[in-house]
Amino acid sequence: MTTTQPGTQHQLVVEMRDITKKFPGVIANEDVTLEVRRGEIHALLGENGAGKSTLMSVLCGLYQPDGGSLHLALHQDELHQIVLRSPRHAIHAGIGMVYQHFKLIPTFSVAENVLLGAEDTPTVLDLKQAGARIKEIGERFGLPVNPEAKVWQLSVGEQQRVEILKQLYRGASLLILDEPTAVLTPQESDALGETMHSLAASGVSIVFISHKLDEVIAYADRVTVLRDGKTAATVDVVDVTKADLARLMVGRDVLFSVEKADADLGADALVLDHVTALGDRSVTAVNDISLTVRGGEILGIAGVAGNGQKELVEVMTGLRTPTAGSITVRGNDLTGKSAIDFIRGGVAHVPADRLGQGLAGNLPLTDNVILKSFRSEPISRRSFLNKKAIHELSTRLIAAFNVLPGNPDAPASGLSGGNQQKLILAREIDATDRLAVGDEPAVLVAVYPTRGLDVGAIEIVRDALLNQRAIGAAVVMVSEDLDELRTLSDRIAVLHGGEVMGIVDPKTTSKDDLGLLMAGERLS
Amino acid sequence: MDLDLVTSILAIATFAGASLVLATIGEIFTERVGILNLGVEGMMIMGAVTGFAAAYRTNNVWFGVLIAGIVGGLMALVHAFATITLRADQIVSGLAITLLGTGLASFLGQILGPDGGALVGLTGPKFTKWPIPGLSSLPLVGEGLFNQDPIVYSLFVVVPVSWFFLYKTRPGLYLRAVGESASTSDAVGVDVFRRRYGYTVLGGVMAGIAGSHLSLSYTPGWTENLTGGRGWIVIALVIFATWNPARAVVGAWLFGGVNAIQFRLQAEGTNLPSSILNMSPYILTIVVLVLITRTDKLRQTIGAPAGLGIPYYREERG
Numbered sequence: 118m119t120t121t122q123p124g125t126q127h128q129l130v131v132e133m134r135d136i137t138k139k140f141p142g143v144i145a146n147e148d149v150t151l152e153v154r155r156g157e158i159h160a161l162l163g164e165n166g167a168g169k170s171t172l173m174s175v176l177c178g179l180y181q182p183d184g185g186s187l188h189l190a191l192h193q194d195e196l197h198q199i200v201l202r203s204p205r206h207a208i209h210a211g212i213g214m215v216y217q218h219f220k221l222i223p224t225f226s227v228a229e230n231v232l233l234g235a236e237d238t239p240t241v242l243d244l245k246q247a248g249a250r251i252k253e254i255g256e257r258f259g260l261p262v263n264p265e266a267k268v269w270q271l272s273v274g275e276q277q278r279v280e281i282l283k284q285l286y287r288g289a290s291l292l293i294l295d296e297p298t299a300v301l302t303p304q305e306s307d308a309l310g311e312t313m314h315s316l317a318a319s320g321v322s323i324v325f326i327s328h329k330l331d332e333v334i335a336y337a338d339r340v341t342v343l344r345d346g347k348t349a350a351t352v353d354v355v356d357v358t359k360a361d362l363a364r365l366m367v368g369r370d371v372l373f374s375v376e377k378a379d380a381d382l383g384a385d386a387l388v389l390d391h392v393t394a395l396g397d398r399s400v401t402a403v404n405d406i407s408l409t410v411r412g413g414e415i416l417g418i419a420g421v422a423g424n425g426q427k428e429l430v431e432v433m434t435g436l437r438t439p440t441a442g443s444i445t446v447r448g449n450d451l452t453g454k455s456a457i458d459f460i461r462g463g464v465a466h467v468p469a470d471r472l473g474q475g476l477a478g479n480l481p482l483t484d485n486v487i488l489k490s491f492r493s494e495p496i497s498r499r500s501f502l503n504k505k506a507i508h509e510l511s512t513r514l515i516a517a518f519n520v521l522p523g524n525p526d527a528p529a530s531g532l533s534g535g536n537q538q539k540l541i542l543a544r545e546i547d548a549t550d551r552l553a554v555g556d557e558p559a560v561l562v563a564v565y566p567t568r569g570l571d572v573g574a575i576e577i578v579r580d581a582l583l584n585q586r587a588i589g590a591a592v593v594m595v596s597e598d599l600d601e602l603r604t605l606s607d608r609i610a611v612l613h614g615g616e617v618m619g620i621v622d623p624k625t626t627s628k629d630d631l632g633l634l635m636a637g638e639r640l641s
Numbered sequence: 642m643d644l645d646l647v648t649s650i651l652a653i654a655t656f657a658g659a660s661l662v663l664a665t666i667g668e669i670f671t672e673r674v675g676i677l678n679l680g681v682e683g684m685m686i687m688g689a690v691t692g693f694a695a696a697y698r699t700n701n702v703w704f705g706v707l708i709a710g711i712v713g714g715l716m717a718l719v720h721a722f723a724t725i726t727l728r729a730d731q732i733v734s735g736l737a738i739t740l741l742g743t744g745l746a747s748f749l750g751q752i753l754g755p756d757g758g759a760l761v762g763l764t765g766p767k768f769t770k771w772p773i774p775g776l777s778s779l780p781l782v783g784e785g786l787f788n789q790d791p792i793v794y795s796l797f798v799v800v801p802v803s804w805f806f807l808y809k810t811r812p813g814l815y816l817r818a819v820g821e822s823a824s825t826s827d828a829v830g831v832d833v834f835r836r837r838y839g840y841t842v843l844g845g846v847m848a849g850i851a852g853s854h855l856s857l858s859y860t861p862g863w864t865e866n867l868t869g870g871r872g873w874i875v876i877a878l879v880i881f882a883t884w885n886p887a888r889a890v891v892g893a894w895l896f897g898g899v900n901a902i903q904f905r906l907q908a909e910g911t912n913l914p915s916s917i918l919n920m921s922p923y924i925l926t927i928v929v930l931v932l933i934t935r936t937d938k939l940r941q942t943i944g945a946p947a948g949l950g951i952p953y954y955r956e957e958r959g
């Protein structure tokens with residue numbers, strides 16, 4: 118499993134000693150220690166907010182630590198102490214960071230992107246020679262790309278390869294990968310795993326940041342676990358189980374399964390019939406999709422980001438008008454109607470972009486709570502808002518969903534991601550409750566509902582969705598997390614290129630099959 | 642069509658377009674680095690008045706150009722400080738620069754003359770045409786390209802060098818990268834703040850010099866509202882040129898040409914009211930902008946720099 122070169126085994130290339138980094142009101146890292154060996158794949162595991170990103174930002178020169186010291190042996194054989202003053206300095210020292218959100222310029226070619234960060238770029242660019250060198254490095258490390266292609270034309274997996282190439286081109290011998298699999302299909306993730314192994318075998322050291330236990334066990338040699346800004350442990354992966362890692366990461370035992378009763382299916386709540394819609398750039402983004410969601414079920418929508426999820430959700434919530442096909446909500450044809458008709462018709466929406474679409478950040482929690490119910494009594498009467506009713510509703514929902522800090526008059530932008538999501542869910546579920554009359558189930562469309570949340574908030578969100586299902590609502594859940602889709606959904610529709618590649622039963626469909634569908638191959 | 646007429650229109654178009662080309666390329670540098678500076682009109686008119694005043698007092702046109710460049714650069718520095726360091730809204734700051742510039746220029750025009758008097762109506766030094774022997778007598782293009790003043794000749798260097806710099810050199814790559822994504826540039830070690838300051842000020846210097854070309858050559862002397870909205874045409878030309886210095890020339894010729902034709906028509910006496918003719922360059926601006934933004938494909942492939950107008954924050958938690 119461990120890939121090291123003879124003679125260099127256990128030779129440290131990075132030692133971060135007692136690193137402390139404070140932000141106003143938060144200690145992001147407290148006495149954190151991280152040791153990386155030459156040619157190893159070292160996972161940095163922790164929940165959101167555990168301090169992984171901060172620690173790596175220190176290592177790549179973006180943040181200055183408030184305490185502790187950094188020692189490197191990337192260009193030398195012996196460890197020596199160094200203060201990284203800037204990202205440029207860190208690059209010079211041999212550290213290459215591959216961010217989760219790629220630092221690539223879409224309108225530039227691959228070669229231009231690579232040259233952008235290279236140290237030895239001549240004043241007058243020689244794109245031909247650079248292209249040849251990129252090809253050569255790509256072949257040496259098993260990362261084939263076309264240097265002349267524009268980045269926006271590449272798939273996500275290819276873009277990631279460009280990011281890695283960019284670091285190798287400038288001579289990085291330590292690669293930091295920030296949640297590299299978050300944007301990849303399972304197959305692309307496995308390809309990345311192989312790339313990491315071949316890089317490690319040729320002496321490159323890799324730190325990859327993750328909060329997914331499975332991939333840590335699959336790809337890493339050693340793992341350092343962070344919890345609440347402190348080092349919980351550094352262990353050899355072969356010595357531990359998934360449950361051990363989970364305990365180190367969360368600080369308590371974690372259940373990997375979710376209690377879920379069998380579906381009690383109700384009436385058809387949301388019916389899409391041969392729906393086609395254009396994206397923002399006037400290209401077909403949703404292509405002839407037919408779906409039926411019934412009350413009492415969760416329909417998962419799987420797919421690599423950018424395959425029509427956004428547009429499909431906008432069609433389902435009345436934000437985008439389809440160019441063909443029809444949408445029926447609770448028996449009413451709402452094709453071509455606006456968002457307000459969809460809301461009145463019984464569709465609630467938990468959007469992907471919490472602060473952009475979900476909340477008005479500068480407004481207090483109270484105003485955000487009534488964003489949908491402000492038209493109706495008792496919240497408003499004859500155009501006048503009822504302060505007392507608003508406060509009662511806000512206080513009730515804040516308490517019910519445990520939104521912290523729960524000051525109803527504080528601006529929503531002050532909440533953490535998890536608490537923002539709880540607030541949105543509170544509002545939307547309150548709306549579904551109002552809309553669910555008699556046998557008519559309401560529709561709840563939740564987009565990436567747990568993305569970026571910590572384990573505690575994820576549990577609350579998942580419970581809320583399952584609870585909606587239990588009381589007969591029709592739930593549509595868009596997610597990138599296959600494990601989440603498989604545990605929560607009753608059926609999973611897989612999108613690729615704006616089309617539904619298949620609607621599958623999560624109980625009988627393997628993760629690999631889902632991956633194939635996501636990559637655009639139909640199952641035979 | 643009369644060959645002499647075409648020759649003369651081409652000559653006037655080049656002459657009238659020179660200040661537009663210079664200021665447009667300056668604004669392209671500024672916008673390519675992610676800063677929208679709507680203060681071009683203000684910087685140009687300040688360049689015009691201070692350039693003329695400086696040249697008048699020293700009887701040296703080149704000194705006038707120097708002062709105009711410095712004044713334009715200083716005004717752009719104010720915009721840079723407001724938008725890059727203080728992260729003020731770029732549109733508001735740019736408009737403020739234009740309002741400040743037009744007001745201040747009018748005031749300076751009344752006091753920078755001899756004994757603290759007005760500059761209006763004075764005859765000062767001006768650039769003379771330097772016909773290039775042989776070439777200037779070429780048919781059709783000779784008059785337009787080779788019988789011009791040194792500022793116009795300088796464009797023969799400025800335009801290709803700007804284009805080459807932007808697309809074929811490392812600093813040009815960095816410049817474009819900062820305007821596309823400041824955070825990406827920062828992550829690869831490009832100094833976003835320094836470059837944004839530098840190219841914003843460069844844009845101001847070029848706008849100031851462009852202004853001085855008006856008061857020292859095109860319509861020598863100082864009058865109120867000398868720039869006549871050329872700064873706004875520059876903003877439109879940047880879009881017309883799709884942020885490419887080479888295409889800026891085409892745009893400037895077009896606008897200069899419309900100007901030349903309308904002057905010609907006025908001189909020869911037509912039934913069209915002169916106010917309509919005076920409007921024609923601005924009508925053309927609107928038409929061109931509508932056409933450009935309507936062409937979907939064009940917008941997708943060569944849109945504005947993605948980071949245009951977006952301030953950059955560092956060492957802050959996202």
